Amino acid sequence: MKRNSINIISLGCSKNLVDSEHLIRQLQANGFTVTHNPDVVDADIAVVNTCGFIRDAQEESINTILQLAQAKQQGRLKRLYVMGCLAERFMAQLIDELPEVDKFYGKFNWNKLLTDLGKIYRSEFEHERFLTTPPHYTYLKISEGCNRFCAFCAIPLITGRHKSVPMPQLLKEVEHLASTGVKEFNVIAQDLSSYGKDLYGHLALPELIEQMAAIPGVEWIRLHYAYPTEFPYDILPVMAQHPNVCSYLDIALQHISDKVLTNMRRHIGKAETLTLIDRLRREVPGLHLRTTLMVGFPGEGDKEFQELMDFVRQARFERMGAFAYSEEEGTYAAQHLTDDTPDAVKQQRLQQLMELQEEISMDIQQEKVGKTLRVIIDREEDDYFVGRTEWDSPEVDPEVLISKEKSLKMGEFYNVRITEAMPFELYGSVE
Secondary structure, eight states: OEEEEEEEEEOSOHHHHHHHHHHHHHHHHTTOEEEOOSSOOOEEEEEEEEOOSSHHHHHHHHHHHHHHHHHHHTTSOSEEEEEEHHHHHHHHHHHHHOTTSSEEOOSSOTHHHHHHTTOOOOGGGTTOOOOOSOTTEEEEEOEEOOSOOOTTOOHHHHHOSOEEOOHHHHHHHHHHHHHTTOOEEEEEOSOGGGTTHHHHSSOOHHHHHHHHHTSTTOOEEEEEEEOSTTOOTTHHHHHHHOTTEEEEEEEOOBOOOHHHHHHHTOSOOHHHHHHHHHHHHHHSTTOEEEEEEEESOTTOOHHHHHHHHHHHHHHOOSEEEEEEOOOOTTSHHHHHSOOOSOHHHHHHHHHHHHHHHHHHHHHHHHTTTTOEEEEEEEEEOSSEEEEEOTTOOTTTSOEEEEETTSOOOTTOEEEEEEEEEETTEEEEEEO
16 A cells, blocks of 8 residues: 555546546645556545446446445555545435445535645646546536536536636636647536526637637647537637637437427427537538437337437437436436336337447448548557547547557647548558
8 A cells, every 4th residue: 555645536427537637636736646547446545536427327436435445444445535426416325325435525525625634725736637638638627517407417416507617717727738738628518508608698618619729739629518409609610710629519419309308308399409400510511410319218109219210310420329218316307207118118229229320320431431531649559559530539439540550659640541441430541
């Protein structure tokens, strides 16, 4: 066991990861040796940053805590702390059920951990993070919370109402990170579309991205988790005009049936959704859309599911994820709607939807064969260098596998001629 050492274990989404990175920097500034490793218990202290979004994520968080609690009982760990979304949502129950944990913190008060460790929050490092990603890319969290209150979603129960990070603070963080060599910024929020409305009285995402694009060293800006209702259309000319704003948008649509969308409380219908997609593609040439869809929500019968399948065929999303509805405690759907679709039917629909998307993805990937694309290199494996195009977000999107004919540097851009395509990866060689 290493003395004066802390292991941070970050679970769930990239928004959690940003919190963990800020915490790591503060701990380092206070003299701790910090690691970020879920697989090794070799520190005095472990801190688990939990996810509480859906049941599977909750179970992963609980299992991780239990494993570390066992390590503490065996003397391999001195202290165990838990923070993040699960702790924010189920604090009282966790305190009762997990006495091995020394203290719980929510999503927003992790600074108190420093005080409990006898240290202080170092405000001079407020804009700094210890990156757990490769040094050439990072995530930029521009807001917390959500005011949408979709029927299925527990996020507002955890994070509260939407709260934007002030623009000067974000720009200072981007300037600092770019000065250290970060080239790619994946902009994230629970609701990207609403950025700035609470602070400035208007949707300020276009203004933020325009100013980010002007910062030296910022090569790629990619937008994640926009909301379709009250979409900030002024972002589209910004995307079209700035070469370093990727032609990529992650916008969760969830469904297309008016009946299901109404049950979901999405405040948007089929006609508006189709108009939105048409305008996005028309105003941003070469745009790659990533969306998330849900099957099995209350109100989705065979007819509504078929409507969803037809929609996916028509929209031809370049990137798409999907999941089966699962009832979450405390949500509107759990309290007011009946989850009456059998799990087997949900899984069958999910499989059909993803098989259709695989066909669409294969067609779209094949269109890239013979083209030369700008690719950033993430890592080296035994047989290939592995990189991504502007249309590929880390962890979730396809990668480009590049033959080892030349030696390539991590974090550098290369022009890669695509020679072969699979549904979820491309193959190529450097020109």
